[in-house]
Amino acid sequence: MKKMIVRGGQKLSGEVTIGGAxxxxxxxxxxxxxxxxxxxxxxxxxxxxxxxxxxxxxxxxxxxxxxxxxxxxxxxxxxxxxxxxxxxxxxxxxxxxxxxxxxxxxxxxxxxxxxxxxxxxxxxxxxxxxxxxxxxxxxxxxxxxxxxxxxxxxxxxxxxxxxxxxxxxxxxxxxxxxxxxxxxxxxxxxxxxxxxxxxxxxxxxxxxxxxxxxxxxxxxxxxxxxxxxxIIPDRIEAGTYLAFAAANGEGVLVKNVITEHLEPFIAKLVEMGVYLEVNEDSVYVAGGHELTPVTVKTAPFPGFATDLQQPITPLLMKAKGDSTIIDTLYPERIKHISEMKRMGGLISSKDGVITVQHSTQLKGTTVKASEIRAGVALLGLALMSEGTTTIINAENILRGYERIVEKLRGLSVNIEIAED
Ligand SMILES: CC(=O)N[C@H]1[C@@H](OP(=O)(O)OP(=O)(O)OC[C@H]2O[C@@H](n3ccc(=O)[nH]c3=O)[C@H](O)[C@@H]2O)O[C@H](CO)[C@@H](O)[C@@H]1O
Ligand SMILES: C=C(OP(=O)(O)O)C(=O)O
CATH class of the missing domain: 3.65.10.10 (Enolpyruvate transferase domain)
Structure with missing residues (x-):
């Protein structure tokens, strides 16, 4: 088994290129x-x-x-x-x-x-x-x-x-x-x-x-x-890096993106107040925005992708107020919640509605990636947290995110991967 060790409190900057879907x-x-x-x-x-x-x-x-x-x-x-x-x-x-x-x-x-x-x-x-x-x-x-x-x-x-x-x-x-x-x-x-x-x-x-x-x-x-x-670029990988950059970046260019495939996601970031420049095949995210809470409701394409509801969660914790997520495709896609709570994330789920609150006391600890998007959402939260987070069962992330450790290091993140 593999684990990822992430040192939090660093700002992401630079460029990242998205791989095939x-x-x-x-x-x-x-x-x-x-x-x-x-x-x-x-x-x-x-x-x-x-x-x-x-x-x-x-x-x-x-x-x-x-x-x-x-x-x-x-x-x-x-x-x-x-x-x-x-x-x-x-x-x-x-x-x-x-x-x-x-x-x-x-x-x-x-x-x-x-x-x-x-x-x-x-x-x-x-x-x-x-x-x-x-x-x-x-x-x-x-x-x-x-x-x-x-x-x-x-x-x-x-x-x-x-x-x-x-x-x-x-x-x-x-x-x-x-x-x-x-x-x-x-x-x-x-x-x-x-x-x-x-x-x-x-x-x-x-x-x-x-x-x-x-x-x-x-x-x-x-x-x-x-x-x-x-193969077309991976819109979920792109959305994940955009969310990370919006939550914890100071200027990140996400390259090789078909922006039309990410319309509801980009629209949600804009609704939150994220400053973005959408180019022909890349998106630039500037840092330092004031964020407002939003409601996210997943739906089949061209709706907001269920595979991005967990990756956007750390960003919602930066917004000043309560955000809501309703996953209409997978209402039980909530395996990240208990782990996020252990990191100080203010998040709860009741009757198919996830509530995400402004969370300012985030602390690294050891958490488990029980599936791909839960795992990557924990990684996003680790970037925003004080101290070190160890994500066990990291294979679940590697199942679908190519060279994620190298890509994040390229954005100045202090991250390593080791055998557990
Ligand atoms: C490899 C792949 O492409 N995986 C994606 C694919 O999964 P996957 O193809 O498994 O997802 P589906 O689009 O089939 O599922 C959509 C909804 O339909 C339900 N359902 C599906 C089939 C069926 O026979 N009966 C039924 O009830 C599912 O429980 C779910 O609630 O689409 C999901 C929804 O966008 C994504 O989260 C996955 O990342
Ligand atoms: C649910 C996912 O994948 P899979 O359908 O391969 O399990 C996903 O990519 O988020």
């Missing part, structure tokens, strides 16, 4: 097995989720190499082996192998995924989608067994009961080579879905409407990669 990458890698050729990605983030996906690929006879942000993989001799456990349990997005294997072979056995401890995360909509495409789905022995009959998968009209990123992507992966046309209604609109559709379309897929709530997929028999796919 975790939530695109973890969909693109399973999607790549649909290709009949080798595949190359660049701007791939150096995160633990990528390492674990490479282990899963390896178990399927798909060799891969990852150097300097470039990931190459060769699915031409892939074997459809059952994927019941092991690395599957290490990340949520391993469930994309259900859709990808189903699309490729017409069958899949994939263990129930792991991922963040952020409350219940059912996959009923994924299964509903697979069934609509003609698959038989049985859940047994902690794994999902999916098969198709002799006719294979066929296009269908699917109306999701709730907007789900994972279900939209999984059904898209299964449908891309199915016979006929699939229409997904009430689809999720996240930029990572558009990135995935761009990758697949460049390989010959016929997907229209990604980024809107109706996606049409005309099945094609084969997919071939002819060029390198560059």
């Amino acid at each position: 975790k939530n695109s990458t973890v969909a693109l890698i399973p999607a790549a097995i649909l290709a009949d050729t080798p595949v190359k990605f660049d701007s791939v983030p150096a995160i633990l989720d990528v390492r674990n996906l490479m282990l899963i690929l390896n178990s399927m006879n798909v060799p891969s190499t990852f150097n300097h942000g470039e990931l190459q993989l060769d699915p031409t001799h892939i074997k459809n082996v059952p994927l019941p456990g092991g690395a599957i349990k290490s990340l949520r997005a391993s469930y994309y192998f259900m859709g990808a294997l189903l699309g490729k072979f017409g069958e899949a056995v994939v263990g129930f995924p792991g991922g963040d401890n952020i409350g219940p995360r059912p996959i009923d909509q994924h299964i509903k989608g697979f069934r609509a495409l003609g698959a038989k789905v049985v859940e047994k022995n902690d794994a999902v067994h999916i098969t198709t009959g002799a006719g294979g998968l066929h296009g269908a009209r699917i109306f999701f009961d709730i907007v789900s990123v994972g279900a939209t992507i999984n059904v898209l992966l299964a449908a891309v080579k199915a016979q006929g046309t699939t229409v997904i209604e009430n689809a999720a609109k996240e930029p990572e879905i558009v990135d995935l559709a761009t990758f697949l379309n460049n390989m010959g897929a016929q997907i229209r409407g990604a980024g809107t709530d109706v996606i049409r997929i005309k099945g094609v028999p084969t997919l071939k990669a002819t060029n390198t796919h560059t």
